[in-house]
Amino acid sequence: MYDLKKEYDQFGPWLVEIRSEQDIPPQFSEQQHFFDDAVYSFKIPVHQERRNMKPGMLLYPEVVIIQNDFILHLxxxxxxxQAEKMWYTDVLFLTHGGDLLDNYIGLQSIQGEMVIKYNLVSQDVASHVIKLLREMVSPRKHYPVSNELNDHSLLDKVTYSFYCGTEKPIDPLHILAYQSELSLTERKRSSLMDLYHNFVQYKLLRSMIMTDGVDLIIANQGKHIIDIKDANYKFGHTFIRLGLIESIALEPHPNFPELNVLIIKVALCEFTLAVDKHFSIDKVLQLLHNIHHVEEMV
Incomplete structure (x- = not known):
């Protein structure tokens, strides 16, 4: 029997792992069979202060069930x-990001995106979920990465240390490229409305490209370009299966002549990243070339 008082006593802004039948909110009792063979499952609390809630009220309106072949968000x-289901074979890339307390886990497929929102206090649970999904998304094929592609001089960068402090490691990381923060002095003007931008100065935020031999990992600050007067507390980590990347290229940025746009094509989707004109993707291209060579030999 579900213990409503226990549920209320445990209630807070954090994610709660579902360990047994007694942890399943009664509203989802008819979906209990999905929990039986789950690799991991958890419930997401309603966005309300505890003092406004009472035992018996709807405290957990969402649950996430990670099965061996798919993820289910109820x-x-x-x-x-409402049920969202995504097969791991359909996932093109994973994202993990947020802004102060409001964080999220995202799974992107050709059909759309599944977004699971959570509070920062549950960072440990979310990082565990990201690790699980990275291990389960198919195909998980490990490609050899030459040590020559790893830039050890970048290990002390804040972007790298934040990533390592947020995500649970699976395989050793190799740093392929790094974009430092950059003040921007130019912006293309297209109309009188753009005169406003004469009084605004922008900056390019930090980003880093890494790999563990399975995923291409892009770590950044959630945004690419911001007004220098704006505070930014965002973070963004994107995981793209190396074997799914169709192409990667640099194109001129449409608004800032000092910048390029890095475009990574995965099926019908594109991942973009703003970088400066000196940003090199040679190591990324070399990695992808080596992967294609390995595939041809199989």
Whole structure:
């Protein structure tokens, strides 16, 4: 029997792992069979202060179930339950990011994106979930990475240390490229409305490209370009299967002549990153070339 008082006593802004049948919110009792063979599952609390809630009220309107072949996100929508299901074979890339307390886990496929929102206090649970998903998304094929591609001089960068402090490691990392923060002095003007930008100065934020031999990992600050007067507390980590990358290229930035746009094509989706004109993708291209060579030999 579900213990409503225990549920209330445990309630807070954090994610709660579902360890047994007694942890499943009663609103999802008819979906219990999905929990039986789950690799991992957890419930997401309602965005309310504890003092406004009472035992028996809807405290957990969402649950996430990680199965061996798919992930299921169930959400209460009025009197019905909305279900999002994504097979791991359909996942093109994973994202993990946030802004102060409001963080998220994202899975992107050709059909769309599944977004799971959570509070920063549950960073440890979210990092565990990201690690699980990275291990389960298919195909997980490990490619050899030459030590010559790893830039050890970048190990002391804040972007790298933040990534290592947030994500749980699976395989050793190799740093392929790094973009430092850069003040921007130019912006293309297209109309009188753009006169406003004469009084605004922008800066390019830090980013780093890494690999563990399975994923191409892009770590950045959640945004690419911001007004220098704006505070930014965002972070963004993107994991793209190396074997799914179709192409990678640099193109001129549409608004800032000092910059390029890095475009990574994965199926019908594109991942973009703003970088300066001196940013080199030679090591990334060499890695992809080596991967294609390995594939041809198989």
């Amino acid at each position: 959400k209460i929508d009025g009197e019905r339950i």
